[in-house]
Amino acid sequence: RSMATAVRKSLTIGLIPADGIGKEVIPAARTAIEAVGSDIPPPKFIDLIAGFESFTRTGVALPEETVEALKNQCDCALFGSVSSPSKKVVGYSSPIVALRKVLDLYANVRPVVSVSANPGEQSLIDLIVVRENTECLYVKQEQQIVGEHGKEARATRLITERASTRIGKMAFELALARPRKHLTIIHKSNVLSITDGLFRESVRAIPTNDSKYEAVIVAEQLVDSAVYRLFREPQIYDVMVAPNLYGDILSDAAAALVGSLGVVPSVNAGDTFVMGEPVHGSAPDIFGQGIANPVASIRSAGLMLRHLGYTRAADRIDNAVDSVLREGQLLTPDLGGSAKTQEVTEAIVKRI
Amino acid sequence: RSMATAVRKSLTIGLIPADGIGKEVIPAARTAIEAVGSDIPPPKFIDLIAGFESFTRTGVALPEETVEALKNQCDCALFGSVSSPSKKVVGYSSPIVALRKVLDLYANVRPVVSVSANPGEQSLIDLIVVRENTECLYVKQEQQIVGEHGKEARATRLITERASTRIGKMAFELALARPRKHLTIIHKSNVLSITDGLFRESVRAIPTNDSKYEAVIVAEQLVDSAVYRLFREPQIYDVMVAPNLYGDILSDAAAALVGSLGVVPSVNAGDTFVMGEPVHGSAPDIFGQGIANPVASIRSAGLMLRHLGYTRAADRIDNAVDSVLREGQLLTPDLGGSAKTQEVTEAIVKRI
Ligand SMILES: CC(C)[C@H](C(=O)O)[C@@H](O)C(=O)O
Ligand SMILES: CC(C)[C@H](C(=O)O)[C@@H](O)C(=O)O
Numbered sequence: 001r002s003m004a005t006a007v008r009k010s011l012t013i014g015l016i017p018a019d020g021i022g023k024e025v026i027p028a029a030r031t032a033i034e035a036v037g038s039d040i041p042p043p044k045f046i047d048l049i050a051g052f053e054s055f056t057r058t059g060v061a062l063p064e065e066t067v068e069a070l071k072n073q074c075d076c077a078l079f080g081s082v083s084s085p086s087k088k089v090v091g092y093s094s095p096i097v098a099l100r101k102v103l104d105l106y107a108n109v110r111p112v113v114s115v116s117a118n119p120g121e122q123s124l125i126d127l128i129v130v131r132e133n134t135e136c137l138y139v140k141q142e143q144q145i146v147g148e149h150g151k152e153a154r155a156t157r158l159i160t161e162r163a164s165t166r167i168g169k170m171a172f173e174l175a176l177a178r179p180r181k182h183l184t185i186i187h188k189s190n191v192l193s194i195t196d197g198l199f200r201e202s203v204r205a206i207p208t209n210d211s212k213y214e215a216v217i218v219a220e221q222l223v224d225s226a227v228y229r230l231f232r233e234p235q236i237y238d239v240m241v242a243p244n245l246y247g248d249i250l251s252d253a254a255a256a257l258v259g260s261l262g263v264v265p266s267v268n269a270g271d272t273f274v275m276g277e278p279v280h281g282s283a284p285d286i287f288g289q290g291i292a293n294p295v296a297s298i299r300s301a302g303l304m305l306r307h308l309g310y311t312r313a314a315d316r317i318d319n320a321v322d323s324v325l326r327e328g329q330l331l332t333p334d335l336g337g338s339a340k341t342q343e344v345t346e347a348i349v350k351r352i
Numbered sequence: 353r354s355m356a357t358a359v360r361k362s363l364t365i366g367l368i369p370a371d372g373i374g375k376e377v378i379p380a381a382r383t384a385i386e387a388v389g390s391d392i393p394p395p396k397f398i399d400l401i402a403g404f405e406s407f408t409r410t411g412v413a414l415p416e417e418t419v420e421a422l423k424n425q426c427d428c429a430l431f432g433s434v435s436s437p438s439k440k441v442v443g444y445s446s447p448i449v450a451l452r453k454v455l456d457l458y459a460n461v462r463p464v465v466s467v468s469a470n471p472g473e474q475s476l477i478d479l480i481v482v483r484e485n486t487e488c489l490y491v492k493q494e495q496q497i498v499g500e501h502g503k504e505a506r507a508t509r510l511i512t513e514r515a516s517t518r519i520g521k522m523a524f525e526l527a528l529a530r531p532r533k534h535l536t537i538i539h540k541s542n543v544l545s546i547t548d549g550l551f552r553e554s555v556r557a558i559p560t561n562d563s564k565y566e567a568v569i570v571a572e573q574l575v576d577s578a579v580y581r582l583f584r585e586p587q588i589y590d591v592m593v594a595p596n597l598y599g600d601i602l603s604d605a606a607a608a609l610v611g612s613l614g615v616v617p618s619v620n621a622g623d624t625f626v627m628g629e630p631v632h633g634s635a636p637d638i639f640g641q642g643i644a645n646p647v648a649s650i651r652s653a654g655l656m657l658r659h660l661g662y663t664r665a666a667d668r669i670d671n672a673v674d675s676v677l678r679e680g681q682l683l684t685p686d687l688g689g690s691a692k693t694q695e696v697t698e699a700i701v702k703r704i
């Protein structure tokens with residue numbers, strides 16, 4: 001799905017490396033974007049701040065200037081990764097969750113694809129997790145009270161027809177564009193009959209209301225058995241659409257099937273803005289060693305460009321990544337190799 | 353962990369096969385219990401009704417008589433599996449979720465163990481998921497309203513200090529009894545800082561308040577990366593303790609690692625009652641063919657007896673199951689064989 005491609009004189013890209021290895025992989029993605037040359041308008045990069053490190057330094061995880069710059073100056077953005085505090089920290093709230101909401105990036109699109117050693121062979125895993133990105137337990141409406149038997153905490157899980165329908169449409173569009181045209185709705189309506197019931201029904205209603213989606217084959221699965229089957233028979237899945245938290249878990253689960261979280265990209269997409277983001281975290285254990293896998297971020301840059309309508313640029317990035325991975329000579333440690341972030345990035349850039 | 357073993361003249365066991373293959377595997381578990389002979393008091397079985405089929409027939413998914421019989425006549429019970437309606441069904445609510453609550457079976461203990469081909473070898477997977485069984489989104493407090501942009505549904509996620517502490521203690525006890533004494537707390541407090549924060553802190557506080565637990569090594573993991581790592585390096589886990597929904601997903605994920613949901617047992621345990629339950633569902637696709645794997649139910653019977661203090665009986669059941677699985681001659685189709693439920697059951701019973 002590509003946004004209406006207004007003819008742009010230049011492409012302004014906000015870069016928010018945030019914490020940990022985000023600071024190593026976002027520069028790699030920038031290099032890849034620079035390498036596509038005239039297939040995109042001349043890129044301009046704006047360095048922006050957010051993250052747990054920013055919070056510990058300044059007390060603010062997501063500075064107002066970052067949000068303003070994204071809204072007023074940027075055509076799109078790339079986000080790195082945030083560290084999670086290991087203890088409860090008063091006043092801290094995840095900047096990535098906030099960004100998704102404040103920019104109304106309602107769809108988190110996470111393609112998980114295995115690269116086969118042989119280019120002629122079919123990929124074993126080739127699926128997309130389409131994750132609702134603004135509600136579910138991520139609305140962060142939580143309270144704690146002290147009751148008769150101690151502390152009691154409650155969180156609200158919000159599911160709306162509107163958000164379920166728009167994420168559902170995005171999923172139908174993606175399914176329609178794929179050879180198998182298969183969509184699995186993930187829910188847990190055997191327990192959450194009202195909230196997940198609404199999610200399920202809203203998505204189910206889409207082809208009834210718009211016949212162009214009738215070509216899509218719709219299935220559904222309870223989230224627990226979806227994770228089970230994802231590991232047992234991943235080939236059954238094509239596009240999966242899920243409420244926020246299930247999508248979070250499912251995309252990590254799917255990443256385990258393709259060798260590493262270090263190769264799985266995503267975009268956070270709204271109707272007027274798109275932000276690429278590797279699915280992996282800030283990996284404090286390997287930060288600073290220059291061995292983080294740049295592939296997820298480089299692919300996220302490609303996905304972002306594809307979403308903006310720059311198909312040729314996106315294809316060039318994807319093909320370069322696939323070729324390096326397939327060759328298997330230059331792999332970072334998460335994939336069993338010993339290459340550095342920079343070596344992998346250079347090899348990819350050379351092929352772009 | 354065993355309940356105070358009052359000397360019983362007889363052992364009254366409620367059998368609730370419920371739906372689908374539950375009706376094929378609960379009888380198998382009964383046969384296994386009968387086979388342990390004098391290692392338990394003479395068993396009496398009471399057949400009880402619950403399930404979606406009961407609901408469609410009578411309008412009631414969990415008859416009052418079933419609850420009363422469990423409370424007043426039974427020492428323990430075995431539950432089969434329930435079918436989930438494929439559409440929204442007004443008035444239906446899962447009887448297993450209700451039973452856990454009404455009998456205050458606050459702990460769902462799910463050991464996931466792979467049987468190696470070689471008895472000398474160490475098991476590759478040997479972990480226990482300890483799932484809180486009464487709250488989280490399973491409190492089923494849901495409402496729907498019609499707002500400005502259509503339907504809006506909300507569910508409450510409840511996490512209390514009391515329930516988190518008691519499930520945490522159960523997990524510490526289990527960890528203490530194992531060679532590695534390792535416990536991983538599963539949460540998502542980077543998003544749910546108040547509810548999952550309370551779960552994490554309540555469990556963390558346990559060894560501080562009771563020094564006997566200090567021998568346990570405590571780690572923690574965000575649920576999404578826990579699922580990822582479960583697939584990548586399952587050996588890192590020993591005992592995992594999780595809020596209800598994460599535990600539901602994690603136990604299915606772990607089951608995928610040991611070949612089949614058909615071999616994973618559980619007990620729903622409270623302070624005064626225990627109910628065995630296979631982790632698998634009602635499997636409508638294979639129901640009626642006599643090919644359901646009885647192992648999960650037979651192991652659940654063993655786990656239930658172990659929980660009641662009948663260690664020798666439980667060991668005999670476990671060893672018989674392990675020996676049949678290890679031999680690999682009689683396996684049901686989910687494990688790649690072609691044996692029938694009855695053949696597998698008979699082979700196990702013979703070795704008990
Ligand atoms: C960092 C965290 C808040 C985030 C999420 O849960 O969405 C991450 O796990 C992700 O998948 O992008
Ligand atoms: C049937 C369903 C309500 C149940 C649950 O979610 O607890 C099942 O998945 C389980 O794991 O026992």
